[in-house]
Amino acid sequence: MRNNFIFIILFMLGLYALIMKTNLIKNVIGLNIMEASIFFWVIAFSDVGGEVAIHKMGEEFSKFNDPVPQALTLTGIVIGASTAALLLTLIIELNQFTDTIDRDEIEGLNN
Amino acid sequence: MMTATVVLENLLLIFLVLCAVMSVRFEEELISIIFLSTFSIVLTALYLLHRAADVALAEAVIGAGLSTAIFMSAISQIRHGDSD
Amino acid sequence: MHKYLKKTLVISVFILTAIALYENFLLVPEYTGLRTGVSDYIISSGLSDTGSLNLITAVLYDYRAFDSLGESTVIFGAVSGIVLILSRKMLPVSSRGLSFIVKRTFGLVTPFIALFSLYVITHGHLSPGGGFQGGVILAVISIIFSIVYGSAFDYRRYSPQVKTAMETMGAFTFLGLGVVGILMEGFFLKNLGFLTARTGTLISAGSIPYVNFGVGIKVGAGLAIIFYSMIQKTFKEDF
Numbered sequence: 241m242r243n244n245f246i247f248i249i250l251f252m253l254g255l256y257a258l259i260m261k262t263n264l265i266k267n268v269i270g271l272n273i274m275e276a277s278i279f280f281w282v283i284a285f286s287d288v289g290g291e292v293a294i295h296k297m298g299e300e301f302s303k304f305n306d307p308v309p310q311a312l313t314l315t316g317i318v319i320g321a322s323t324a325a326l327l328l329t330l331i332i333e334l335n336q337f338t339d340t341i342d343r344d345e346i347e348g349l350n351n
Numbered sequence: 352m353m354t355a356t357v358v359l360e361n362l363l364l365i366f367l368v369l370c371a372v373m374s375v376r377f378e379e380e381l382i383s384i385i386f387l388s389t390f391s392i393v394l395t396a397l398y399l400l401h402r403a404a405d406v407a408l409a410e411a412v413i414g415a416g417l418s419t420a421i422f423m424s425a426i427s428q429i430r431h432g433d434s435d
Numbered sequence: 436m437h438k439y440l441k442k443t444l445v446i447s448v449f450i451l452t453a454i455a456l457y458e459n460f461l462l463v464p465e466y467t468g469l470r471t472g473v474s475d476y477i478i479s480s481g482l483s484d485t486g487s488l489n490l491i492t493a494v495l496y497d498y499r500a501f502d503s504l505g506e507s508t509v510i511f512g513a514v515s516g517i518v519l520i521l522s523r524k525m526l527p528v529s530s531r532g533l534s535f536i537v538k539r540t541f542g543l544v545t546p547f548i549a550l551f552s553l554y555v556i557t558h559g560h561l562s563p564g565g566g567f568q569g570g571v572i573l574a575v576i577s578i579i580f581s582i583v584y585g586s587a588f589d590y591r592r593y594s595p596q597v598k599t600a601m602e603t604m605g606a607f608t609f610l611g612l613g614v615v616g617i618l619m620e621g622f623f624l625k626n627l628g629f630l631t632a633r634t635g636t637l638i639s640a641g642s643i644p645y646v647n648f649g650v651g652i653k654v655g656a657g658l659a660i661i662f663y664s665m666i667q668k669t670f671k672e673d674f
Contacts, residue, residue, distance in 0.1 A: 248460075250368065252453055276391075276394055280397065290402065292404045295482050304478050305402050310491050310494075314406055315506050317409050318506060319506060322509060325421050335430060405489070416571070417571055417578075
């Protein structure tokens with residue numbers, strides 16, 4: 241329960257960077273922080289005080305942490321990196337036409 | 352021994368939030384990216400404390416290694432209209 | 436007035452999201468009550484089902500292998516999009532690189548990085564690691580070549596055609612093992628039981644080491660293509 245405030249703080253920081261900052265790269269950074277907060281919440285939530293879910297040879301031991309949320313988080317981390325790369329590529333391509341990465345300036349170019 | 356782990360985890364959590372605040376707060380992109388890399392390293396240690404070794408390895412390699420390189424290559428291509 | 440309205444709106448969105456998150460966290464029950472069921476089954480009989488010591492690898496490449504196939508498809512889609520968006524650009528061939536000391540040092544260190552990535556890939560069912568992590572370490576080698584020795588070196592040693600061929604090979608390894616699963620065991624991507632050896636040896640755990648190898652090559656080549664595309668520059672104004 242104590243940790244839940246940490247996740248809320250991290251999530252709100254990411255949301256703040258996503259909404260309030262006009263720099264597009266800062267928006268991608270905020271998205272990364274939001275992702276990381278959710279992944280860390282899943283891992284900390286599924287931690288029941290067991291060991292790493294890897295059997296050791298010749299030992300009977302069954303008090304493991306749940307492997308399913310860890311596998312899902314692993315999937316999410318890889319997908320997060322590739323979506324961040326795609327977003328940065330779009331920002332680079334936008335920058336070739338507008339010479340800026342500021343959201344407000346790009347909006348002003350239209351009017 | 353239990354209390355030492357708890358103290359270490361609390362310190363790492365404080366440092367995590369501090370890194371995130373710094374990464375959002377600084378205006379220059381380069382400093383933000385370096386703080387994002389530090390954020391990933393601290394998160395790796397926290398994953399290890401929560402006994403998730405595979406996720407820790409993935410976060411160390413992807414978050415602190417590859418992501419930083421991709422962000423760097425992106426900001427090296429950005430042109431600012433003021434400079435020319 | 437317009438400015439104040441916007442600020443009030445944003446602050447109310449923040450406060451509402453924070454309250455919603457807090458309430459959401461309060462609704463979540465304790466985890467110990469949730470873990471009867473699938474996770475108990477996997478923890479108790481994952482080793483005898485798959486032969487893989489690492490239960491996370493067992494979940495990723497046996498129980499939820501179709502999910503990993505979807506993840507590989509997402510990476511493939513991202514690589515295709517990035518290459519398509521940046522396709523009009525040309526590579527600035529720089530053969531200069533960094534200084535002599537850095538080049539010599541990385542000449543010594545890079546083979547060990549490659550060895551470590553192969554270790555992480557092939558021991559995915561015995562120790563922490565697996566295809567995704569080892570594949571990203573493989574991609575880091577390409578990044579080191581580009582930064583330390585200049586992008587011309589990376590282009591010559593490890594050209595885009597080779598990377599594309601490696602990514603295709605990894606994807607076909609994964610899909611081919613899935614089809615072999617249909618033929619031999621009756622289900623797509625089912626673990627091949629006849630390959631299972633003594634638990635704890637390097638080539639045990641059915642088809643999991645081969646799937647790991649395919650995913651590792653695919654992810655490594657795909658992320659190397661992403662980095663290679665993103666360091667390209669246009670020569671539109673330089674001429």
